[in-house]
Amino acid sequence: MWHESSIQLLRRDNGDVVIEVLHIANTIWTRFVGLQFKRALPTGHALLIVPCSSIHTICVRFAIDVFFLSDQGEVTEVHRDVRPWRFALPSRKAFAVLETTAGEIDLEEGTQVVMNGFADSEAKSLPQCLLPVQGDEE
Numbered sequence: 001m002w003h004e005s006s007i008q009l010l011r012r013d014n015g016d017v018v019i020e021v022l023h024i025a026n027t028i029w030t031r032f033v034g035l036q037f038k039r040a041l042p043t044g045h046a047l048l049i050v051p052c053s054s055i056h057t058i059c060v061r062f063a064i065d066v067f068f069l070s071d072q073g074e075v076t077e078v079h080r081d082v083r084p085w086r087f088a089l090p091s092r093k094a095f096a097v098l099e100t101t102a103g104e105i106d107l108e109e110g111t112q113v114v115m116n117g118f119a120d121s122e123a124k125s126l127p128q129c130l131l132p133v134q135g136d137e138e
Contacts (some may be wrong), residue, residue, distance in 0.1 A: 005021050005022060005023050005024070006021075006117045006118070007021070007022040007024070007115050007116070007117050007118045007122075007126075008020055008021070008022060008115065008116045008117045009022045009046065009048070009098070009113050009114075009115060009116075009130075010113065010114050010115070010116050011111060011112070011113060011114075012073065012111075012112035012113060012114045013111075013112065018105055018107060018113060019044065019045070019046040019098075019100070019105065020044035020045070021042070021044055021045045021046075022045075022046055022047075022048055022115065023045065023046070023047050023048070024047075024048050024050065024126065024127075025047055025048065025049045025050070025052075026049075026050050026125065026126075026127070031049050031052065034047060034049060034055070034060075034099070035047055035057075035060045035064065035099060036058070036059040036060055037059055037061070038060070038061065038062075039061055039062070040061070040062050040101065041062075041099075041100065041101045043101075043104070044104075046098055046099060046100040046104075046105075047098070047099045047100075048096060048097070048098050048099075048127070048130075049096060049097045049098075049099065050095065050096035050097075050127045051095060051096060052094065052095075052096055052097040053068075053090065053093060053094045053095075053097075054087065054088060054089045054090065054094070054097075055082075055087070055088050055097050055099065056086070056087045056088075057082055057083065057084050057085060057086050057087075057088075058084075058085055059084075060084050061084060062084070062101065062102070063081050063082060063083050063084070063101075063102035064082050064099045064100060064101060064102055065078065065079070065080050065081065065082070065099070065100050065101070065102050065103065065104070065105070066078070066079040066080075066082050066088045066097060066098070066099055067097065067098040067099075067100070067107055068090040068094035068096075068097055069094060069095055069096040069097065069098060069113070069129075069130075070094070070095055070129075071095040071129050072112070072129055073112050073113050073114060073129045073130045074110065074111070074112045074113075075107050075108065075109050075110065075111045075112075075113070076090065076092060076094060076109060077090045077091060077092070077094070077109060078107065078108065078109060080102065080103075081102045081103070082102070095127075095129065096127060096129075096130075098113075113130065114130055114131070114132050115127075115130045115131060115132075116132065
């Protein structure tokens with residue numbers, strides 16, 4: 001369903017790698033399918049669904065952590081250990097959702113994230129709020 005990805009997700013404040021391999025669901029089909037029917041996410045992998053303001057875990061076979069992101073790439077809400085056949089709705093509007101295997105990463109509300117490792121030709125199809133801004137790049 002997803003193409004091979006070399007995109008990483010980093011903390012904007014210190015550049016630490018949060019996710020080694022970031023898969024992006026940004027089409028109607030990939031957003032619809034999401035993690036349904038997957039047995040698991042490999043260690044270090046995550047799914048970014050954009051745009052997205054809520055999720056469900058119908059037909060997802062494992063517990064996930066859900067990180068709601070603003071249109072500025074800030075974690076606005078975290079739902080941990082969301083079991084299969086559940087819904088996760090944020091208390092305020094979200095722009096995107098990051099899904100990881102439950103317990104795999106430790107991101108807190110207020111943390112800003114940014115993507116790294118994408119080709120220039122990919123930039124137009126990626127969420128602009130998660131691209132590095134001038135001065136972020138070393």
